[in-house]
Amino acid sequence: MSQQQQASDNHKHWDCLGAICISTKGLDIVWGEDSRYWKQVQIPKDDGTELNYGEGMELLRVCWLEIRGTLNLEETHLLPNMTYKLFYIIKFKVGAFGWDEGPVPLHLVTPDGHQIKRNDNFGIYLKNKWHKVFGGEFTVGSTRKGNVRFAINGFNTSCWKGGMVLHGVLIEPKK
Numbered sequence: 001m002s003q004q005q006q007a008s009d010n011h012k013h014w015d016c017l018g019a020i021c022i023s024t025k026g027l028d029i030v031w032g033e034d035s036r037y038w039k040q041v042q043i044p045k046d047d048g049t050e051l052n053y054g055e056g057m058e059l060l061r062v063c064w065l066e067i068r069g070t071l072n073l074e075e076t077h078l079l080p081n082m083t084y085k086l087f088y089i090i091k092f093k094v095g096a097f098g099w100d101e102g103p104v105p106l107h108l109v110t111p112d113g114h115q116i117k118r119n120d121n122f123g124i125y126l127k128n129k130w131h132k133v134f135g136g137e138f139t140v141g142s143t144r145k146g147n148v149r150f151a152i153n154g155f156n157t158s159c160w161k162g163g164m165v166l167h168g169v170l171i172e173p174k175k
Helices: none
Strands: 005-007 013-016 019-023 038-042 055-059 066-072 083-097 104-109 115-120 130-139 147-153 162-173
Touching (some): 019 066, 104 130, 130 162
Antiparallel strands (some): 013 019, 019 162, 038 055, 083 130, 083 162, 104 147
């Protein structure tokens, strides 16, 4: 871990130069503990990813994709009255499958309870390249209280999907 990063007590998210990095250990990945569907992978530091830690999760195959997370603003150093963007850091391997079958729903609930829902077509992303997949944006209130909840929540087809590597979540200031 670099000197600019400071691990939280649970080592699941880090303050990274004004941003927050959330590892896959800090996320709730449905079927994530079952080696038939997901496996933990090492990610080389020179792999071109936005995040500065070496672990991620590779999706082997699932029908139902669900990844959820919650960020308690009181446990962060995010600045009050500032807007932030949330990104999933994802790579699709050569041979990734099932992503052309329909849009992937992304959800974000802001600290004031506003729900943001959007769909993304994961089938268009280049293979073997890291992507910042936009999950939504939120503004931190003046008291820095509340939670930001976010999810890749389901998939509207029964098709098997696989070949995706999730490195984690990046929350950075909106420019």
